[in-house]
Amino acid sequence: MQKIHLYLIALMLLLAVSPARAQNPAPAPAQEKPIALMNGIAHLGNGEVIPNAVITFRDGKIETVADATRVRLNLDGYEVISIEGQHVYPGFILPYTNLGLVEVDAVRATIDEAEVGEFNPNVRSLIAYNTDSQIIPTVRSNGILLAQVAPRGGVISGSSSVVQLDAWNWEDAVVQEDGGIWLNWPSIYRRTGWWAEPGPIEMNKEYDKRVGEIKQFMDDAKAYAEGTPATINLKLEAMKGLFDGSKKLYIRADNAKEIVEGIKTAQQYSIPEIVVAGAEDAWLVKDFLKDNKIPVLLANVHRLPARPEEDIDMPYKLAGMLHDEGILVGLLYDDLKSNRNLPFFAGTTAAYGLDKEQALQLITSNTAKILGIEDVAGTLEPGKSATLFISEGDALDMRTNKVTQAFIQGRDVNLHNKQKELYKKYKDKYEAGK
Numbered sequence: 001m002q003k004i005h006l007y008l009i010a011l012m013l014l015l016a017v018s019p020a021r022a023q024n025p026a027p028a029p030a031q032e033k034p035i036a037l038m039n040g041i042a043h044l045g046n047g048e049v050i051p052n053a054v055i056t057f058r059d060g061k062i063e064t065v066a067d068a069t070r071v072r073l074n075l076d077g078y079e080v081i082s083i084e085g086q087h088v089y090p091g092f093i094l095p096y097t098n099l100g101l102v103e104v105d106a107v108r109a110t111i112d113e114a115e116v117g118e119f120n121p122n123v124r125s126l127i128a129y130n131t132d133s134q135i136i137p138t139v140r141s142n143g144i145l146l147a148q149v150a151p152r153g154g155v156i157s158g159s160s161s162v163v164q165l166d167a168w169n170w171e172d173a174v175v176q177e178d179g180g181i182w183l184n185w186p187s188i189y190r191r192t193g194w195w196a197e198p199g200p201i202e203m204n205k206e207y208d209k210r211v212g213e214i215k216q217f218m219d220d221a222k223a224y225a226e227g228t229p230a231t232i233n234l235k236l237e238a239m240k241g242l243f244d245g246s247k248k249l250y251i252r253a254d255n256a257k258e259i260v261e262g263i264k265t266a267q268q269y270s271i272p273e274i275v276v277a278g279a280e281d282a283w284l285v286k287d288f289l290k291d292n293k294i295p296v297l298l299a300n301v302h303r304l305p306a307r308p309e310e311d312i313d314m315p316y317k318l319a320g321m322l323h324d325e326g327i328l329v330g331l332l333y334d335d336l337k338s339n340r341n342l343p344f345f346a347g348t349t350a351a352y353g354l355d356k357e358q359a360l361q362l363i364t365s366n367t368a369k370i371l372g373i374e375d376v377a378g379t380l381e382p383g384k385s386a387t388l389f390i391s392e393g394d395a396l397d398m399r400t401n402k403v404t405q406a407f408i409q410g411r412d413v414n415l416h417n418k419q420k421e422l423y424k425k426y427k428d429k430y431e432a433g434k
Contacts, residue, residue, distance in 0.1 A: 024137055024417075027166045031386070031410030033079050034058035039068055040083035040390065045090040045364035045379035047357045055088060057386035060410035065380050086404065089360070089395050090380050091145030091387040093367040095297050096160070096250075096277060096332040097339050099136060099147050100129040105336075114153030119217050121181050121238040123158030125151045129170045136165050137417035139340045142401065143389045145408050146175065146377055147339075150182050150250075155214060157182040159238060160250070162373055164387065166408045176373050180275075181242055185253040185262040186210035211261065218269050248273040248372065250297075254306070256281035260288055267292075275370055277332060280306045283318055286325045295328040295370045300335070301345040313352060319362060320353020330367035347396030359396060386410040 035057055042053035042065065054068040056078065064073065103110035112130075115123045129149050139147070150160035159178040167173035186207050193199030204210075221239035229236075241247030249271050251262040259276055266274050276282070277297040282289060289296060298319055305314045322329045331349075333342050342363055350359035368378025376385045387408050393400025406413045 024132060024134060025414030027131075027168050027172070028408070028411035028413050031058070031060050031407075031412075034063070034077065035386075035407075035410070036073070036075050036078040036080045037088060037390070038080055038082050038084070040086050040088045042088045042380060043090075043357065043360055043395075044381070045360060046381075047361060049357060053088065055380060055388070057407070057410050060386055062380065062382050062384050062386050062388075064382060081405075083390050087391045087393065087395060088380070089143060089389055089391065090364045090378055091389060091406070091408065092143045092343055092363045092395075093162075093330075093371070093373075093377065094139070094144050094147040094332070094339055094342055094363075095330055095367050095371060096150050096299075096334055097147050098149070098152060098334075098336055099139065099339060100131065100133045100149055100163075101125060101151070102336055103130070103133055103135065113151055115151065115158065118155045118213075119235060120151070120154055120158050121156045121221075122234040123151050124161070124178060125149045125158060126161035126163070126170055126174060126177060129161075129163060129173065131167050131169055131173055134418045135336065135339075137415070138419050140165050140406060140413060141403055141415055141417055141420070142340045142343055143391065143395050143403050143406070144340065144342055145387050145389065145406060145413075146373075148176075148180070148371055150180070153184075155184055155186075155210070156217070157184060159247075162371055164408050166411065166413045175376065176371065178238075178241075178247070179372060180248040180250050181239065182250045182252065182277075183214070183262070185251055185258050186214075188255050188257055211265070215265060215268075218265070222269050242271050242273075243269070245272040248275055250275045250277050252277050254278045254280040254299075256284040259285055263288075263292060263294055273372075280315075280318075282327075283314070283321050286322060286327065289322070289327050290325050295330070295366075296322060297330045297332045297367075297370060298322075299332050301331060301333075301348050302338075316348050317352035319349040319359075323354060323358060328366055328370060329362055330370050331362045341398075343396050343401065344398045347394075347398070350396060356394070356396060 037055040039052055042050040050067050052068045054066055056064040098113045101113040112128045145165055148160050148162045151158035160180040162176035163173035164175055188207050189201050190204045191201055221236050224236035225240045225243045242249050249266055253259045253262045275295050278299045279296045282296050301315055303315050319329050346359045346363045350356045365378040368374040389406035390404050392402040395401045
């Protein structure tokens with residue numbers, strides 16, 4: 001009997017230890033010593049580049065960003081890191097994602113991105129965010145260090161929050177809590193069939209009814225926000241921030257008419273902070289967007305045009321067209337499998353109307369302004385969070401980007417991930433076979 005107990009104990013220890021190699025790296029400890037990055041090429045995220053820069057940060061905050069050939073700093077007590085010939089960038093920002101809410105699409109138990117029902121503004125994606133997701137480290141490896149995690153489904157999906165991507169739990173991760181409400185505007189047209197056998201596109205006969213339901217809910221929410229209700233309604237309570245400007249309304253819409261009607265409906269209720277996400281037809285209503293000062297988060301740069309008669313390059317050059325009109329533009333990619341490629345989508349826009357630094361702004365300073373976190377992120381500036389990374393090459397070019405070091409709030413982040421582990425495993429296997 002004693003031997004059986006010993007065997008059971010040994011087995012339990014083996015089971016406890018075996019998966020340890022597959023676990024994500026532990027979050028980095030707080031910055032203890034001030035750090036100076038010397039002689040790198042600093043891309044500030046605001047369109048400026050310093051070819052030979054010195055960047056210092058202490059206690060998680062940037063102290064200095066300057067031309068190393070023009071300043072002399074006393075670096076006694078600093079950890080000095082020479083990055084000559086390498087590039088430094090502010091952490092890239094993913095503005096709409098189900099990262100940490102979905103792990104394996106084919107396993108229902110790992111999916112926690114949507115709630116039952118159509119109107120769920122009270123649903124908080126933040127408290128469902130799983131910091132142990134094995135997808136998060138793969139995203140960090142391409143320089144994406146911040147993300148706005150948002151729910152999916154229904155008409156009003158819920159509230160989104162911005163997180164930094166190196167934390168033990170959602171409380172440690174949060175950068176901006178419940179900053180936005182996501183509204184999926186009804187589609188005017190609906191596709192029939194399925195992806196393997198697509199049918200014809202037809203008018204959505206339920207469109208006016210769906211819009212009416214949205215307006216009725218907005219009526220209730222507005223009245224609730226302006227009144228003194230006897231009882232708390234959690235759904236309507238969550239909507240109050242839209243009317244006083246403390247929350248942003250993100251409207252998912254692609255068709256030109258959907259974009260205009262969604263914005264006008266929000267304006268009818270005096271919602272001051274409106275963002276359009278998706279926006280495939282934004283080029284058709286660019287004057288309307290400009291006149292109303294509506295920022296746009298363009299989705300899925302790497303796609304086909306919306307219509308057969310459109311320019312085949314339209315998805316690639318749309319960001320440049322809107323930028324030229326003075327519209328504030330950011331990029332999103334709502335496919336979890338492709339989230340990590342966000343910087344390369346920005347790189348595509350640099351080949352179609354934007355220069356490299358303007359393209360960089362689409363995933364740094366522009367996105368920070370759209371999300372309302374520009375005081376802490378988006379650019380390399382004194383006083384902002386030391387959330388940045390170093391790459392051996394151009395971070396917008398998939399051929400040369402190689403992130404060698406990343407810092408989140410001044411903490412030196414471990415860049416190991418499951419994909420790197422598998423790469424090394426099978427590289428060693430097949431090279432050994434040779």
